[in-house]
Amino acid sequence: MEFLFEQFITGLSIGSILLIVALGLSIIYGSMGVINMAHGEFIMLGAYGAWALKAYAGISLFPSLIIIFIATALLGALIERGVIRYLYRRPIDTILATWGIGVMLQQLVRLTAGGELRYVEMPPSLAATVDIFGVDVSAYRVFIIIAGAALFAATWMLVNKTTIGMQLRAVVQDRSIATAFGINASTIYTGTFAYGAGLAGLAGALVAPLKSVSPEMGTGYVVDAFFVVVLGGVQSLFGTVASSVLLGQLSGVLAYWQNDTVAKALVLVGIVILIRFRPQGLFVTRVRT
Amino acid sequence: MTAHLELSDVSASFNGFKAVNGLSLKVEKGELRCLIGPNGAGKTTALDLICGKTVPSGGSIRFKGIELGRHDDYQIARSGVGRKFQVPSVFRQLTVRENLEVAYCKRNGVLANLLRWAHSADSDGLDKLAEFVGLSDQLNVPAAHLSHGQTQWLEIALLLAQDAELILLDEPTAGMTVQETQKTADICNRLKGKHTIIVVEHDMGFVKAIGDIISVMHQGKLLAEGPVAEIENNPKVKQVYLGSVGISGA
């Protein structure tokens, strides 16, 4: 029983990281149809931001989260204005262009910060472990689970309860009609992309204390994030949550009784089969077209 | 004698919503049938069902006595069903001529088509088709450069190149000027008798210009059927076109 619970907490912890990482991609892909291959690099930038702010300015993790969110969001807005907006009619080309951007960001970081691994300290207040039903859990992991839930709630409120969110949903439904009703679609898109990029930066900063930070770290995350989104179904925030938890539990179990390579390969095969038979995702139903 | 196309008690549902609900329809060979009805009546879905774009959830669709429901869309097309879509659908990057060549398909296999040059089709016949719809001068123009009306006509020409016995036209005059509509009516009238045609339309002027018998759909079912004059005075039809003065005003 205790073992099962421990396994569950591990899975939940992985799942919450997946959720934080995937949320930004989900909102960009779901509402704009853009597969942002540079998403992993935004995460990497967030992680480096956390490292640099601590190393050079002595700012600890919590206050730096705000700076990182704003900075990566601004970068996202810049990229949307400069590149992405010219490619809305060519969805496959957005993959290529954002991938090119990702390569550039990665190389820029490598040139400026160096290729070696960096480490980000946990905030001292969260360095301890807490006891949950007889299981020792790192306080930081509990914090990540709470942060994931909070970010999701904030995003959900933003999309479903605010005027901006309503305008976004209108633009997603039909851009030209929304524009005809006076909604500035291009600003909405810039804002969405910026928000998604900001979330990615935040994700990077949040997971940095758990992992080592390197210029290549984003590549793995973008793959994971994309699978979460595909599994959950595009345009479904709740699907994203459900699939993060599911994938988190699954990889927790797989890692327990298989070697890492086989687990990775199996997950990929699962994803391929899923796309083939349910391209709309597990948690979305088909509608009349 | 069986009808050329016969739908009996056909249904289609999307997540429980029945877009077509027990539709029965008979069309004779060489007939031009107009299918009308208010928005959401299931007209386009009916065409989707016949050509295999949507799989029926019940009932039977027979074309030349053969059950279509179990076949894939491309197999249905091979049996002689041609479809024009509501949003004109042609190959925009290819020229008018190349469009016609793709549609002209005596043999559908991959190997047969690998061993044949692209420009070896019956060129006289294709030129005549282009002339028939008034596109002789645009043969080497990419389809993307055609006007909206010309694109619609090109798609009709493609169905003729395909040599479809049964032609399904979904709102062929949508977005056309009066003159263009007139020309489309001419084309339809000239095809009458040679092909079996089903036209989905909103424009009653156009329907009157081409149609003999009209079928009216409402809520996924056949509501009424008969000659234009009879349908115009049918009280049930008037009722479903609520708020308007009957179909003629629609």
Next chain:
Amino acid sequence: MMSKRTMRQVFVYGAVCLAILLLPMLINDDFLLNRFARYLVLAMVSMALALSWGYAGILNLGQAMSFGLGSYCMAMALKLRTIPVHTGSEGLPDFMVWNNVEALPWFWKPFYSMPFAIAAGIIGPMIVSAILAWFMFRGRVTGVYVAIITLATLVVVNLVIIDQQWATGGFNGITDLAQLELFGITFDAYSATTYYLIAICLTVCLFLALAVTKSKAGLILQAIRDQEDRVRFFGYDVALFKTMVFCVSAGIAGLAGMLYTIVMEFASPTFLGVQLSLSIVIWCAVGGRQSLVGALLGAILVAGMQGALSESEVFLDTWTLVMGALFVLVVLFLPNGIASLGEKLAEKFGSRRRAAAEPAKRGNAISRSTKLAEGK
């Protein structure tokens, strides 16, 4: 009957191939020839991708899978032909001995035969691709999802090859190979002979691919790229056509992979790595995805520039940056690559010559079509 455009294409393609074939007359340096031979191999894969991506709209992000499988087939055959292989009992390859493998695995045995290896290097990738294509295209997977599935498949195959070290050499790949001998000719990686072999294969494949695009099937593929559903409703089995072009492309990539092993003298998991696979896409996009010869030249140009700059560490670092930027710019401003510049130039020249005769005819055409439109 050949259209003017086809004739121009054949002329350009022929000229490019001739230039490639004549290059050894100008260069006497074997190291340089080896390098150019390498670019030609990469050009071949890039061209193969243009066939499926540019002409049929199938963005295969896993093109390196076929390439890598081909290269491993050749490496296995050449490994079995080395003398120093006899380190263990019954001539086991050295890395198997290190992995405590006692007997040659059954799937290695047929590779004693060179004809089998060559056939396997081409047909093997085609079969794997056919299965994958059938799986995808029967299920009507399109666009972005094709890109994701092919990429995921590539990663899976790559992981398996790295994981099964006892049979594949794992991370190190298969090294220390014999030189290929065919019809009494030895193909030294650093020789004009090998260069010619590759140049001839490239020429043959280029014209084969050109023939595919000029066939009726090629036209149908382009139609599929534009409007897949429309083609289906003319009675064509779209999945079959897509599978066909996917396989032809895989076969060419497999052949290229085999040649790559010959010219590099080893096979490695990086040959079917994500990095290489995405590089192929870049070459193809920069050169022009809708032009076979464009994709070919794109690969030579980009890979060549990278090779020339790779001598210096600093250059290589900035090169990655430049390449990323170049790629973004091409996607933004030249979606059909450098080749589209050439096409535009050719058309301009062509139309200038015809310009004098044209206006009268065009005016006539317009008045006629408006008359028709008015229904008179």
